[in-house]
Amino acid sequence: xxxxxxxxxxxxxxxxxxxxxxxxxxxxxxxxxxxxxxxxxxxxxxxxxxxxxxxxxxxxxxxxxxxxxxxxxxxxxxxxxxxxxxxxxxxxxxxxxxxxxxxxxxxxxxxxxxxxxxxxxxxxxxxxxxxxxxxxxxxxxxxxxxxxxxxxxxxxxxxxxxxxxxxxxxxxxxxxxxxxxxxxxxxxxxxxxxxxxxxxxxxxxxxxxxxxxxxxxxxxxxxxxxxxxxxxxxxxxxxxxxxxxxxxxxxxxxxxxxxxxxxxx
Ligand code: URA
Numbered sequence: 001x002x003x004x005x006x007x008x009x010x011x012x013x014x015x016x017x018x019x020x021x022x023x024x025x026x027x028x029x030x031x032x033x034x035x036x037x038x039x040x041x042x043x044x045x046x047x048x049x050x051x052x053x054x055x056x057x058x059x060x061x062x063x064x065x066x067x068x069x070x071x072x073x074x075x076x077x078x079x080x081x082x083x084x085x086x087x088x089x090x091x092x093x094x095x096x097x098x099x100x101x102x103x104x105x106x107x108x109x110x111x112x113x114x115x116x117x118x119x120x121x122x123x124x125x126x127x128x129x130x131x132x133x134x135x136x137x138x139x140x141x142x143x144x145x146x147x148x149x150x151x152x153x154x155x156x157x158x159x160x161x162x163x164x165x166x167x168x169x170x171x172x173x174x175x176x177x178x179x180x181x182x183x184x185x186x187x188x189x190x191x192x193x194x195x196x197x198x199x200x201x202x203x204x205x206x207x208x209x210x211x212x213x214x215x216x217x218x219x220x221x222x223x224x225x226x227x228x229x230x231x232x233x234x235x236x237x238x239x240x241x242x243x244x245x246x247x248x249x250x251x252x253x254x255x256x257x258x259x260x261x262x263x264x265x
Contacts, residue, residue, distance in 0.1 A: 035061065036069035038080060042087040058083050076123045076254060086123070092146040093124035094260060096241060099141045100249040105132040119143055119252055130154065131214055131238075139164075139235035140243040143252070149265050153239060159193070159212035160239045164219050167232035171204035172197075176226045180209060186221040195222070208236070239263065 033041070039050035039059065051069050053059050059066040060081045061073065073080060080087045099105070099115055106114045107128040115129050122143070130142040130150045144150065153160050177197040184192045196210040209219060220230045236243050240262035247253060255263070 032072050032074050034069060035059070035066055035071040035073050035080070038073040038089065039082070039087065041089050042080070044082055044087060053082065060084075079121070079123070088123050088125055092144060092149075092265065093122070093127070094146065094149075094255040094263075094265065095119060095122055095124075095127075095143040095252045096243070096247070096255055096259075097129075097141045097143050097252040098243060098247045098249050099133055099138055099235075101136050101138050104135050105129050105141065115141060115143065118250055122252065133235060134217065134220075134233070137233040137235065138249055139233075140238055140241060141235070142238065142241060142255075146265060149263060153263075154214060156213065161210050161212055161237070162214065162235060163208060163210045163237040165206065165232075165234045165236050166209050166219060166223065166230055167203075167206045168223060169205065169229040169231050170227075172199055172207045172228065174199075176228060177207065179226050180222055184222045184225045186215070186218070186225050188215065192218065192222060205231075 035054065036047055036050040039045065039053060040047055044050055044053060054066050054069050057065055061071055062079050066080075072078075075089055076093060097115060097118060100118075102113070103118065104112045104114050106112070107116055108114060116127065119127060124145050126145040127143050128145065128150070130144060130153055133139065133141055142153070152158060177199060180195050180197050183194050186192060192215070193212055195212075196208075198208040200206040200208070209222070211218060211222075215221075219233055223230045234243075241255070241259055
């Protein structure tokens with residue numbers, strides 16, 4: 001029993017995202033395994049204990065009570081619960097979220113709705129967002145439990161490119177672009193590193209801006225220094241990852257094998 005494949009997970013009205021398809025299954029150690037082996041690997045006991053748990057009706061698979069130990073379980077796709085609690089295979093997981101406006105980028109928060117609330121159904125322990133987008137910024141956010149990858153992507157010395165679609169209050173001029181590209185004094189100790197710009201063809205009040213740092217409110221402060229003002233901000237890529245148009249805001253998907261290869265994970 002498996003969930004749908006190749007389909008973005010769109011939030012339900014309560015903001016949760018239905019469990020579902022991996023865009024490109026991993027052909028590594030797991031991918032597809034029998035339910036009894038899944039239970040063992042996830043720490044539920046020996047093979048015979050796993051079989052006993054199934055027989056006792058304590059295991060559910062994608063919402064239905066499991067009755068057979070040889071049910072095929074797809075790693076990171078099929079949702080397996082033991083006594084109502086989700087079980088996970090060990091290992092790192094990688095999700096790309098199209099962050100909507102109005103949620104904060106934090107692993108958890110007592111009062112505010114966080115990006116992690118949108119991935120409640122995503123398999124994996126210890127998930128956290130890589131980097132931060134402002135509450136009103138939308139777009140690409142990587143969610144993982146791979147601390148080493150997060151460190152690599154966020155390390156200032158790596159200069160990982162982040163590309164933003166920026167909408168502005170006033171038209172973007174060529175002079176503004178040259179100003180942003182050269183590096184901008186935004187009130188920090190050092191000016192920003194050189195950036196790339198690309199004006200939008202059919203919209204005077206917008207541009208693509210590619211930066212290689214991750215300073216606090218960096219894009220907004222750069223545009224303010226250029227005499228303009230950000231009215232809308234969307235991250236469209238980060239390193240080798242790009243946000244596709246078809247992933248709705250609030251939806252997430254697993255990284256494809258190609259994307260994982262590009263990240264070296
Ligand atoms: N720069 C900003 O100003 N805000 C973001 O969310 C990301 C980059």
